[in-house]
Amino acid sequence: MRNRSDPGQVIPLQQCVECQGEGEVKQIFSRWLCNTCNGLGMVDKATGKALEPDTVIRQLLIRLRHAREQGRTLQQELAKARTFIEQYNALQKGRDKRHNRPELKQP
């Protein structure tokens, strides 16, 4: 296991070669949990080895936090776009009546 100075950093992952990311290995009459990735379907990109369960949980929490931050940023950008469109439409409303232009639609 590598020594990581920052436990909050994202560990790059890659698809498990053994199970092709399925987390299971098919046999003739049954399916088994993939031993290479411990059923995760992903492995540490640097080592090619399975992550420990506590590391999987930590990585999921880190990625969840990042996804929430991205969601908040996208909501803010969407709100800005809506405000811009409302202001644009308000400004154009009077002019459009003269030139018969359609209004922009909300995203």
Ligand SMILES: [Zn+2]
């Ligand atoms: Zn696997």
